[in-house]
Amino acid sequence: xxxxxxxxxxxxxxxxxxxxxxxxxxxxxxxxxxxxxxxxxxxxxxxxxxxxxxxxxxxxxxxxxxxxxxxxxxxxxxxxxxxxxxxxxxxxxxxxxxxxxxxxxxxxxxxxxxxxxxxxxxxxxxxxxxxxxxxxxxxxxxxxxxxxxxxxxxxxxxxxxxxxxxxxxxxxxxxxxxxxxxxxxxxxxxxxxxxxxxxxxxxxxxxxxxxxxxxx
Ligand SMILES: Nc1nc2c(ncn2[C@@H]2O[C@H](COP(=O)(O)OP(=O)(O)OP(=O)(O)O)[C@@H](O)[C@H]2O)c(=O)[nH]1
Ligand SMILES: [Mg+2]
Numbered sequence: 001x002x003x004x005x006x007x008x009x010x011x012x013x014x015x016x017x018x019x020x021x022x023x024x025x026x027x028x029x030x031x032x033x034x035x036x037x038x039x040x041x042x043x044x045x046x047x048x049x050x051x052x053x054x055x056x057x058x059x060x061x062x063x064x065x066x067x068x069x070x071x072x073x074x075x076x077x078x079x080x081x082x083x084x085x086x087x088x089x090x091x092x093x094x095x096x097x098x099x100x101x102x103x104x105x106x107x108x109x110x111x112x113x114x115x116x117x118x119x120x121x122x123x124x125x126x127x128x129x130x131x132x133x134x135x136x137x138x139x140x141x142x143x144x145x146x147x148x149x150x151x152x153x154x155x156x157x158x159x160x161x162x163x164x165x166x167x168x169x170x171x172x173x174x175x176x177x178x179x180x181x182x183x184x185x186x187x188x189x190x191x192x193x194x195x196x197x198x199x200x201x202x203x204x205x206x207x208x209x210x211x212x213x214x215x216x
Pocket of ligand 2: 042043044071116
C-alpha cells in the first residue's frame, strides 16, 4: 500500500491560502512572498525596499525562519511591524502559519506585507500563501547555473531579483547566461539586478512593486 500525503497537505494549504487571499483583497493589502537561499540577501532586500517605499505605503513584514527572531528584530529596529514565524524545522512557510501571523497585524491599516520565506530554493515553491506575487532572489555568489538546477522556483516567480551585483568582479558569474536561462523558464518575469546593501538597482525593483501595491 502507498499513502500519498503530498496531495492532501497541499489541498489543505490551498484552502487556507484562498481564504487569506480573500482577506487580503478585502483589505486592499498587497502581499509579496520572497523565495531564496539562506544568506542570499532576503532581509537586506526587505530593508532596502522599506527604505524605498516607507513614505508611500504602510508596510509590515512576516519573517519565516527555522529558529531565532534575528531578522524580525532587524525589521522592528526600523520602526516597521514584524512578526517572526519559527517553523521549528520545516523548510518552508505554509498558509496556516501565515494565518496566525496575520492575526496579530492590523490588515486594515496596511498596504503591503513582505513575507521572507525560509531560505530554500525547493520547498517553498509548492506552497500558496495567498500572496499576490512570489519573487525569487538569487545572489551572485550562488552561481549563474541555479536556474538550470532549481527550475521550479524560477517558474513560479513573478519577478527575479539578482542580488549582490557589487560582487560580480570577484565571482565568475555569466550574467547573460543567467538571464537567458531565466527567460527560457519564465519569459514574463522581469529581472532586477540589485545590490541590496548598497542601493544599486533598488529603485527599479521598488517601482515595479509599488505599481502592483497601487493596483489592489
Ligand atoms: N556585498 C553584498 N553583500 C550583501 C548584499 N546583500 C546582502 N549582503 C550580505 O549577505 C549576508 C546575508 O544577507 P541577509 O540579508 O541576512 O540574507 P538572508 O537571505 O536574509 O539570510 P537568511 O535569512 O539567514 O537566509 C549579509 O552579510 C549581508 O550584509 C549585497 O547586495 N552585496
Ligand atoms: Mg533573512
